Amino acid sequence: MVRTRFAPSPTGYLHIGGVRTALFCWLFARQHGGQFILRIDDTDVQRNVAEALEPILRGLHWLGITWDEGPEVGGPHAPYYQAQRLPLYQAAVRELLARGAAYRDYARPEEIQAERDEALREGRPFVYSRRWMAETDAEAARFEAEGRQPVVRLKMPRQGTLVLDDMIRGRVEFDWAQEQDHVIQRPDGSCLYHLASVVDDYEMGITHVIRAEEHLSNTPRQIFILEALGYPRPKYAHLPFVAEPGSRSKLSKRKLDKYAKDREFGELLRHGQQIAERLGLSADSEHLNPVMVDFYEKLGYLPEAVINYLALLGWSLDDRTEHFTWETLIHAFSLDRVNRAPASFDARRLQAIQERHAGLLSLDQKVDWVLPFLERVGWIGSPPTQSERAYVRSVVQAAGDRIKVAGDILQFQELFVADEKLEYNPDDFRKRVIQPPEALPLLTELREELASAEVFSASELEKLVHAFVEKRGLKLSQIIHALRVAVTGKTVGFGMFDILAILGKERVLRRIDRALALASNPT
RNA sequence: GGCCCCGUCGUCUAGCCAGGUUAGGACACAGGCCUUUCAAGCCUGUAACACGGGUUCAAAUCCCGUCGGGGUCACCA
Numbered sequence: 001m002v003r004t005r006f007a008p009s010p011t012g013y014l015h016i017g018g019v020r021t022a023l024f025c026w027l028f029a030r031q032h033g034g035q036f037i038l039r040i041d042d043t044d045v046q047r048n049v050a051e052a053l054e055p056i057l058r059g060l061h062w063l064g065i066t067w068d069e070g071p072e073v074g075g076p077h078a079p080y081y082q083a084q085r086l087p088l089y090q091a092a093v094r095e096l097l098a099r100g101a102a103y104r105d106y107a108r109p110e111e112i113q114a115e116r117d118e119a120l121r122e123g124r125p126f127v128y129s130r131r132w133m134a135e136t137d138a139e140a141a142r143f144e145a146e147g148r149q150p151v152v153r154l155k156m157p158r159q160g161t162l163v164l165d166d167m168i169r170g171r172v173e174f175d176w177a178q179e180q181d182h183v184i185q186r187p188d189g190s191c192l193y194h195l196a197s198v199v200d201d202y203e204m205g206i207t208h209v210i211r212a213e214e215h216l217s218n219t220p221r222q223i224f225i226l227e228a229l230g231y232p233r234p235k236y237a238h239l240p241f242v243a244e245p246g247s248r249s250k251l252s253k254r255k256l257d258k259y260a261k262d263r264e265f266g267e268l269l270r271h272g273q274q275i276a277e278r279l280g281l282s283a284d285s286e287h288l289n290p291v292m293v294d295f296y297e298k299l300g301y302l303p304e305a306v307i308n309y310l311a312l313l314g315w316s317l318d319d320r321t322e323h324f325t326w327e328t329l330i331h332a333f334s335l336d337r338v339n340r341a342p343a344s345f346d347a348r349r350l351q352a353i354q355e356r357h358a359g360l361l362s363l364d365q366k367v368d369w370v371l372p373f374l375e376r377v378g379w380i381g382s383p384p385t386q387s388e389r390a391y392v393r394s395v396v397q398a399a400g401d402r403i404k405v406a407g408d409i410l411q412f413q414e415l416f417v418a419d420e421k422l423e424y425n426p427d428d429f430r431k432r433v434i435q436p437p438e439a440l441p442l443l444t445e446l447r448e449e450l451a452s453a454e455v456f457s458a459s460e461l462e463k464l465v466h467a468f469v470e471k472r473g474l475k476l477s478q479i480i481h482a483l484r485v486a487v488t489g490k491t492v493g494f495g496m497f498d499i500l501a502i503l504g505k506e507r508v509l510r511r512i513d514r515a516l517a518l519a520s521n522p523t
Numbered sequence: 524g525g526c527c528c529c530g531u532c533g534u535c536u537a538g539c540c541a542g543g544u545u546a547g548g549a550c551a552c553a554g555g556c557c558u559u560u561c562a563a564g565c566c567u568g569u570a571a572c573a574c575g576g577g578u579u580c581a582a583a584u585c586c587c588g589u590c591g592g593g594g595u596c597a598c599c600a
Contacts, residue, residue: 007600008600009599009600011600041600042600043599043600044599044600109598112598120524123524123525124524124525125524125525125526125596126525126596151598153598169527169528170540172527172528173527174526174527175525175526178525178526178527178596179526179596180596180597182597182598183597183598184598185598186598187598188598190598192597192598192599192600193599193600194600196600197600213527213528213529213593213594214594214595215595215600216527216528216594216595217526217527217528217594217595217596218595218596238528240528240529241593241594243593245534246533246534247592247593248529248530248592248593249592249593249594250593250594263551264534264550264551312535312536313535316535316536316537317537318537318548319536319537319538319547319548319549320537320547320548320549321548322548322549322550339536340528340529341528341529341530341536342528342529342592342593342594343535343536344534344535345535346534346535346536346550348534348535348550348551349534349535349536349549349550351550352549352550352551355563359563399562400562400563401562401563401564402561402562402563404562465559475559476559477559477560479559480559480560481559481560483559484559484560490560491560491561492560492561492562493560493561493562494560494561494562495559495560496559496560497559
């Protein structure tokens with residue numbers, strides 16, 4: 001039975017690299033008919049765990065990464081919070097002590113630091129002298145008489161080699177001599193990550209430890225712990241870490257300013273900021289950061305598209321398949337096709353994948369996708385009425401592939417605003433309505449034609465306008481630009497006839513009238 | 524600095540393990556087509572094996588070295 005786990009620390013956000021790891025664990029478990037466990041690594045967290053955990057759980061839910069055991073769902077190995085499992089760790093520490101694999105150490109932090117500094121000065125690797133090591137109670141009593149407090153350290157081997165068969169990286173060797181006597185328990189009895197992690201993985205029956213590459217060099221000490229405790233060794237798979245755009249260094253949420261200079265990352269960010277502003281969301285780097293998954297949720301990306309992108313972050317099936325759904329992904333995924341080199345975050349590719357998934361949505365799916373965003377800004381009621389829904393449907397249909405993420409619907413404000421509140425872009429208005437000498441008279445004539453139109457559908461209107469220009473020996477472009485600005489206030493948008501049909505005769509005429517008045521009496 | 528990992532078009536990558544490809548794809552870019560604007564679409568094009576040795580009839584692929592990048596060396600996780 002395959003059991004994998006994702007063990008995030010409650011930090012208040014879900015990092016792209018983190019979910020990628022979670023996804024790979026999930027995929028591997030699913031595809032082997034196994035289980036995926038979510039465990040919270042809060043051994044060192046002072047903050048409010050529930051609050052700091054919420055964004056992580058929310059992100060996983062949004063993406064559809066479900067867990068078989070863990071917070072909210074419980075399970076046979078509860079609790080799934082490390083802070084609540086301390087007795088287990090302390091028992092393991094006692095066992096390690098009893099077996100001579102660990103010792104109480106009475107060194108003061110500054111004494112250790114002094115040894116470390118000395119080693120550094122002499123250019124040799126630091127190896128603790130074990131001067132304050134207490135292996136008997138008598139030694140311990142002597143140190144304690146000096147007012148010293150003990151930590152518990154691992155008594156690591158000082159010779160020999162550890163051979164690790166990593167499912168992704170192959171055979172990796174480490175010299176035991178390079179390893180430190182790591183602390184596993186603090187003076188106050190609290191335990192540290194490596195110990196807790198090993199104990200929990202064992203207790204929870206984890207068979208495959210799949211995690212990011214930065215843990216590769218931590219693995220020897222973990223193996224030392226588990227072997228000392230007599231636990232079986234799980235299989236390890238170290239994923240390449242997620243790197244910055246165009247670089248090989250680790251992606252960090254704090255370097256947003258730097259990434260913003262990358263053309264494609266910058267575009268993704270600015271596009272997001274525009275939507276966030278329209279939504280009235282805070283767009284600063286703490287709240288809107290493409291390194292974090294909630295960025296995509298807030299702006300209306302499709303979870304399946306994000307999953308598709310994440311899967312390709314360090315993994316590929318072959319030389320051409322890029323489009324994956326949950327289903328095809330579960331089927332196609334395999335750990336041995338995971339790349340060894342760091343996977344750089346490629347904003348443009350994420351966007352391209354999102355666009356592909358969005359393009360596959362049916363019209364009604366798109367409407368459902370976009371509706372919450374319109375409700376949130378109050379352009380339609382919440383919940384929307386039947387007629388509002390029908391209206392949005394016509395807008396979404398005309399918008400076609402211009403809606404790349406759900407929040408893009410907010411670009412089309414002119415279709416939702418009251419006619420008397422429509423804002424004309426001053427430059428466009430001057431250039432398209434005021435300056436061309438024929439614009440005003442033509443618009444006036446066209447208004448009358450439109451007023452007498454019997455059927456106000458896109459196709460009928462197209463015929464009408466074409467007939468209008470042909471009769472006068474004009475080209476379509478000689479009237480359509482002025483019409484567009486008069487009706488929508490700007491020069492860009494979707495098909496003109498679609499817009500007319502969506503707005504309907506009454507509103508179109510009102511808008512033209514308003515534009516004509518404005519043009520003849522510019523104030 | 525020690526240890527460990529990684530180096531293919533501008534970018535993300537396939538190919539490497541089991542040597543023989545016109546080194547493939549996607550995105551970006553350039554040109555063209557379509558066109559009422561924008562978006563999309565279609566066609567075409569530019570463009571890469573970090574470097575140096577070795578093994579071999581043959582090396583992106585195997586071996587050695589160099590250079591470059593990164594990760595990690597906590598009483599953080």
